[in-house]
Amino acid sequence: MSAAFHELLHSIEATERGLEDAGYIASRPISTAVYLAHHLRKPILVEGPAGVGKTELAKAVSAWLGIPLVRMQCYEGLDESKALYEWKYGKQLLYTQILKDRLGAVLGEEPGLEAALSRLHGFSDLFFSEHFLEPRPLLRALREPGGAVLLVDEVDKADQEFEAFLLEILSDYQVSIPEIGTVHATVPPIVLLTSNSMRDLGDALKRRCLHLHIGLPDAKLEGRIVATRVPGIEAGLRRQLVSFVQQLRTLDLKKLPSVSETIDWARVLVLLHAHDLDPDLVRNTLNVLLKFENDIEVAEPQLGAMLQKARREVESVR
Amino acid sequence: MRGPLLDFFRAARSAGLRISPAESIDAVRAVEVVGFDERERLRDTLGLVLAKTLEEKRQFESCFDLFFSRDSFRAEVPAGPDSSPPALPGQSGGESAGGGGGGALARMLLEGDQAGLAAVMERAAVAIGLSNITLFTQVNLFTRRILEQMGLQALEQEIARQGEAAGRLRQGRDWLRGQVRDFVQQNLQLFAEGENQQYRERRLQQTRLTAIDRRDHARMRLLVRAMARRLATQYGRNRKRERRGVLDTRRTLRRNMGWDAVPFLTVWKQERIEKPRLVVLCDVSGSVAALSQFLLLFLYSLNEALSGLRSFAFAGELIEVSNILEREPIERAIPAVLEKIGFGSSNYGNALADFERGWMQILDSRTTVIILGDGRGNRNDPRVEILKRMADRAKQIIWLNPEVRTVWGTGDSDMPRYAPHCRITAVCNTLQHLERIISDLLRDGA
Numbered sequence: 001m002s003a004a005f006h007e008l009l010h011s012i013e014a015t016e017r018g019l020e021d022a023g024y025i026a027s028r029p030i031s032t033a034v035y036l037a038h039h040l041r042k043p044i045l046v047e048g049p050a051g052v053g054k055t056e057l058a059k060a061v062s063a064w065l066g067i068p069l070v071r072m073q074c075y076e077g078l079d080e081s082k083a084l085y086e087w088k089y090g091k092q093l094l095y096t097q098i099l100k101d102r103l104g105a106v107l108g109e110e111p112g113l114e115a116a117l118s119r120l121h122g123f124s125d126l127f128f129s130e131h132f133l134e135p136r137p138l139l140r141a142l143r144e145p146g147g148a149v150l151l152v153d154e155v156d157k158a159d160q161e162f163e164a165f166l167l168e169i170l171s172d173y174q175v176s177i178p179e180i181g182t183v184h185a186t187v188p189p190i191v192l193l194t195s196n197s198m199r200d201l202g203d204a205l206k207r208r209c210l211h212l213h214i215g216l217p218d219a220k221l222e223g224r225i226v227a228t229r230v231p232g233i234e235a236g237l238r239r240q241l242v243s244f245v246q247q248l249r250t251l252d253l254k255k256l257p258s259v260s261e262t263i264d265w266a267r268v269l270v271l272l273h274a275h276d277l278d279p280d281l282v283r284n285t286l287n288v289l290l291k292f293e294n295d296i297e298v299a300e301p302q303l304g305a306m307l308q309k310a311r312r313e314v315e316s317v318r
Numbered sequence: 319m320r321g322p323l324l325d326f327f328r329a330a331r332s333a334g335l336r337i338s339p340a341e342s343i344d345a346v347r348a349v350e351v352v353g354f355d356e357r358e359r360l361r362d363t364l365g366l367v368l369a370k371t372l373e374e375k376r377q378f379e380s381c382f383d384l385f386f387s388r389d390s391f392r393a394e395v396p397a398g399p400d401s402s403p404p405a406l407p408g409q410s411g412g413e414s415a416g417g418g419g420g421g422a423l424a425r426m427l428l429e430g431d432q433a434g435l436a437a438v439m440e441r442a443a444v445a446i447g448l449s450n451i452t453l454f455t456q457v458n459l460f461t462r463r464i465l466e467q468m469g470l471q472a473l474e475q476e477i478a479r480q481g482e483a484a485g486r487l488r489q490g491r492d493w494l495r496g497q498v499r500d501f502v503q504q505n506l507q508l509f510a511e512g513e514n515q516q517y518r519e520r521r522l523q524q525t526r527l528t529a530i531d532r533r534d535h536a537r538m539r540l541l542v543r544a545m546a547r548r549l550a551t552q553y554g555r556n557r558k559r560e561r562r563g564v565l566d567t568r569r570t571l572r573r574n575m576g577w578d579a580v581p582f583l584t585v586w587k588q589e590r591i592e593k594p595r596l597v598v599l600c601d602v603s604g605s606v607a608a609l610s611q612f613l614l615l616f617l618y619s620l621n622e623a624l625s626g627l628r629s630f631a632f633a634g635e636l637i638e639v640s641n642i643l644e645r646e647p648i649e650r651a652i653p654a655v656l657e658k659i660g661f662g663s664s665n666y667g668n669a670l671a672d673f674e675r676g677w678m679q680i681l682d683s684r685t686t687v688i689i690l691g692d693g694r695g696n697r698n699d700p701r702v703e704i705l706k707r708m709a710d711r712a713k714q715i716i717w718l719n720p721e722v723r724t725v726w727g728t729g730d731s732d733m734p735r736y737a738p739h740c741r742i743t744a745v746c747n748t749l750q751h752l753e754r755i756i757s758d759l760l761r762d763g764a
Contacts, residue, residue, distance in 0.1 A: 012352070012359065032352070032362040039351045040344065047372070081583070089577040200548075206370040207338055213372055 005065040005147065009038045024053070024060030025225045033212040034061060034190075043170045043191035045155075045201070045209035051258035052214045053225075054194040058151035061190060068144060070189070071151045072137035074158035080165065084175060086134040092127050128179040138169055139183065147187035155205075156195040163205050170208050216258060219246050225259055230266040236314055240277045241266060243310040248289065251299060257289040264288050277307055323349065325449060326364075326385050329508040333381040334516070335374050341367060357386060384508055421472035427490035439498060442467035448502065452510045460502045465495065523749045526720075538749070539649070542612055545753050546619030553593070553623040553760040593625040594759055595684050597712070599673065601691030602656060603633040603664040609720050609747065611652045613690050616752055618643055623760055628680060631655050632669035634662040638677070666693065666732065667701035674704050681711040686759070690718045690746070693726070693733035700732040702739070709739040718746040718755065 008018055016031035026034070034057075037044045046054045062069035072083060107116045135143065141150035155163065169175055173185040193209065195201060217225065223242045226233065233241075241262070249256045257265075265288045274281055282303055290296045327342050337345075345367045352363045361382050369378035426434045443449075446463045473491055477484040522538060569585040598617060600610035610631070617627055631639045637659060643651045681687065687708060709715050717740040719726065719733060726733035737743050744755055 028358070029362045029366065032359065033366050036348055036351065036363065036366060040347055042344070045370075087582075089580070089582045093577055093580065200371075203336075207340055209370075210366040211370040212366060213375055 005067060006038075008065055009035060011035070018064040019057075019060050020228070022060040022064035023228055024056060025221060025228055026057075027214075027217070027221060029212060030057065030214065033210050036210055037190055037192075040210075041173070041188050043193055043209045044212050045193045045195065045206065046212045046214060047195045047197055048214035049216065049256070049258055050196055051260035052216060053259055054192075054214060055151065055153060057214075058149055058192045058194075061192070062149040065147075065149070065190075067147050067149060069149045069151060070137050070141040070144070071153060073153045074155050074162070076157060076159060078158045078162055082136055083162070083165075084136050084138045085177060086136060087128065088132045088134050092132050095127070130180070133177075133180070139175065141189045141191075142169070142173065142175065142183055142185040144189065145186050148189040150189040150191045152191065152193040154196060155193045156197060156199050156201060160202065163202050167204060167208065170205070216249060216256065219243065222246070222259065222262060226262060226266050229263045230270060232270045233266050234275060237269065237275060237277070238266070239314045240307075240310045241269065243313045244277060244282070244306055245289065247306045247309060248299060251302070253290065253295045253298060254292050255290070255295060261289050277310065279304060279307060282307060326382075327368075328449060329385050330368060330378060330381050332509050333377050335368060335377055335381070337368055381508070384504065421469045421476065423469040423473045424476050424487055424490075427473075427487060427494065435494070435497075438468050439464065439501060443501070443505070448505050449509050451502070451506050454506060454510075457499065457502050457506060460505075461495070461499045464498050464502065468494075468498075525749075526747045538612065539615060541749060542615050542752075543619045545749070546616050549753075549757055549760055550620050550623045591762075592684065593623060594686050595626040596624055596628070597677075597680065597685050597687045598627070598629045599636070599669070599687065599689045599691075600629065600631050601633070601664050602631045602659065603662060606664075606691055606720055607652075607656065610690055612749065613688075613718070613746075613752060614643060614652070616756060620756070620760075626685075628677075630673065630677070631659060632664065632672070633659050634665050634668060635659065636669040636672035636676075663696050664691065664694065665698045666691070666695035666736075667699040667704075670701045670704040670708075674707065678708070678711065681708060683711075683713055685712050687712045687715045688718065689715065689740075690720075692719055692721050692731065693717075693736055694730050695732050697730050700735055702732075702735050705736055705739045714741040715739060716742045716744070716755070716759070718744055720747040721745070 009015055012028075012031050012035045015035045016026050016028075019026045019031060019034070033044050036042065046057065048054055058071070059069060107119060138150070141148045152166070155166070170191060173188045174182050176182045193205075219242050222245070223238060226238055226242060230238075245257055245262050245265070265285065268285050268288050269277075269281075272281070272285075283300070286296055286299065286303075290299060323346060324342075327337055327345070331337055345364055348363050348367050349360065352359055354360060361379070364382065365375060365378055369375040423435075423438070425431075426438070442464045445467050446460070448460055448464065451457075451460055470491075473487070477487050477491065480487065519537070519541060522534060522541060564587040566585045566587045570581055570583070571579050573583050573585050574581050596617065598613070600606075600614060602610050614629060617624070617629070627640070628638065629640050629643060630636050639651075639655050642654055645651075646654065705715070717733075717736060721731075721733075723745055725731065726737075733743075742755075744751070746752055746755060
């Protein structure tokens with residue numbers, strides 16, 4: 001607990017403020033989760049629809065605490081050699097080739113086979129030492145001297161076996177490498193796992209984690225997020241836009257627009273120098289928000305009504 | 319501070335959350351870090367530690383609210399429920415000389431000490447073990463025990479002693495009884511409701527599907543959907559199985575290209591497990607109809623774990639029902655199907671002939687045919703040769719029969735004549751059977 005960032009995490013309010021400074025507007029459960037993750041030394045499993053800021057949270061934590069972010073993207077077929085460590089086979093081969101000539105010199109003086117072999121044993125660990133070890137994300141995160149934020153992204157995409165393999169790291173912050181021994185974390189990293197619920201994760205994994213569900217934000221929170229992320233946007237337009245997106249989410253769509261889409265759309269509108277949501281503009285840029293042809297067809301007939309309502313709401317606030 | 323938390327864990331477990339001992343330890347530690355003083359924060363904290371799915375979060379939140387709202391009385395005015403003016407000083411002053419024997423309870427009632435009464439009630443509840451309540455019939459019993467523990471007897475004596483003058487006390491007593499009753503009700507909801515529901519669902523899973531009450535159908539449908547969803551998340555992805563010991567030479571060379579194809583890393587051959595492609599033939603005549611309904615519901619809730627599903631219904635004759643089932647919710651689709659071909663008596667030979675005439679070409683070496691029926695063709699020609707031809711074309715035929723094995727072949731049952739052409743014949747008349755059969759099917763990729 002002697003990490004430099006311990007000070008920063010002294011209360012939940014401080015956590016919330018810190019994340020906000022890093023450009024991430026955290027709801028109360030989110031800041032509580034980050035605070036607890038540090039104090040209980042537990043990983044956070046973040047679930048929620050795509051684009052609500054799961055990965056973004058890890059980046060914000062790393063930026064705020066000033067520690068490196070180690071990211072590991074999971075996919076089907078991910079295994080130890082890509083996640084934890086790998087021996088540098090090429091280097092090992094090269095070195096044996098180079099050293100071959102020296103071998104005669106080293107062993108030449110020895111009288112018999114026995115003696116030569118025992119001499120050789122003395123060098124045996126040479127090729128399986130730190131020099132030939134290629135650390136992959138998990139090991140890198142553990143060995144980071146000042147602590148790190150470890151982001152295990154989309155853990156649901158990895159195989160179940162890999163999940164089991166993660167357990168040791170997540171519960172004790174250590175891994176065993178057969179050739180070298182057990183590596184302990186110098187400073188326990190803050191671990192975030194994200195999942196899009198492609199499949200149900202195992203109970204063993206869930207039990208070890210704090211479970212944070214980030215849903216789509218309400219209008220107020222979304223307004224704040226857009227304001228931080230797209231500072232150039234006018235307040236009136238922002239309110240209209242947020243109200244419009246919120247209404248869009250009540251429709252029966254295949255993929256609801258999430259926060260990242262809202263932000264993208266806000267950027268597009270700023271680029272187009274829009275001051276107001278007019279129907280033509282919305283129709284032309286709707287594909288930023290809705291990614292399926294069917295969804296656009298569903299939304300199109302109701303655009304007018306939704307825009308009017310958005311306008312009215314903004315008027316009434318003024 | 320641990321006491322209420324432990325009680326809460328019990329309540330949460332009964333609400334359906336699975337809380338392991340390790341998680342309860344984590345919860346206690348988390349609360350130590352965060353503190354008890356702010357309810358919202360406590361709720362966030364416990365939610366993070368205890369509820370691990372979106373569904374559980376919802377259960378958790380309702381349970382939390384129920385649990386932590388129960389320690390206060392619901393009525394606003396404590397001791398004077400209706401009109402009686404709050405002339406407390408005068409009255410209690412007048413009585414205090416003689417009324418001392420009425421016990422603390424009477425005094426608190428007269429003074430309107432809500433917090434005090436609540437505390438006494440909580441203590442009494444703990445003393446008699448209120449959290450063990452399991453049935454709604456116990457409400458009266460527990461209410462009386464709590465009142466007795468709180469000192470009802472002394473209060474009654476006091477009322478009797480004062481006679482006519484004890485109007486306010488009598489009112490207070492009745493009010494208190496109501497409050498305690500509400501409190502017990504709430505506890506019943508907290509600690510017992512979940513268990514009752516779990517018991518009921520377990521029972522439903524084992525009941526014969528044909529014998530299930532109509533009023534339980536809605537609940538059954540929920541259960542079936544939940545089962546299907548569980549299987550679908552497990553088997554919804556493309557799966558591969560490693561064939562251990564068979565080296566994939568090409569991919570091994572490719573993988574090791576970086577170091578001159580010296581095989582440091584080996585790659586084994588894999589086989590893909592394909593999602594099953596199903597053709598389902600359901601008997602919808604009389605007794606089998608209920609079972610067919612649940613089988614179809616199950617299969618249609620599974621869609622992402624299947625690569626194709628065609629369904630047919632038959633009684634006297636056979637029709638394809640895939641369209642109806644895809645378009646409409648199952649509750650309405652099934653009656654629609656029944657209306658079309660009615661509850662007539664089943665004729666297996668005829669149905670098989672219909673299938674061969676219209677749809678034989680949809681069977682290929684990757685399709686699995688599931689036939690659901692009792693195999694009782696009312697002494698019509700069973701047309702076993704058609705089933706044989708189907709078995710030759712398809713990957714396999716699975717026959718599910720709601721009757722127990724011992725009666726197969728009795729009376730008009732043609733089951734023994736169909737059975738040789740089926741890879742699997744199974745008895746299937748409860749939800750549990752259904753789940754077992756389908757999950758086997760999915761696991762092996764059919």
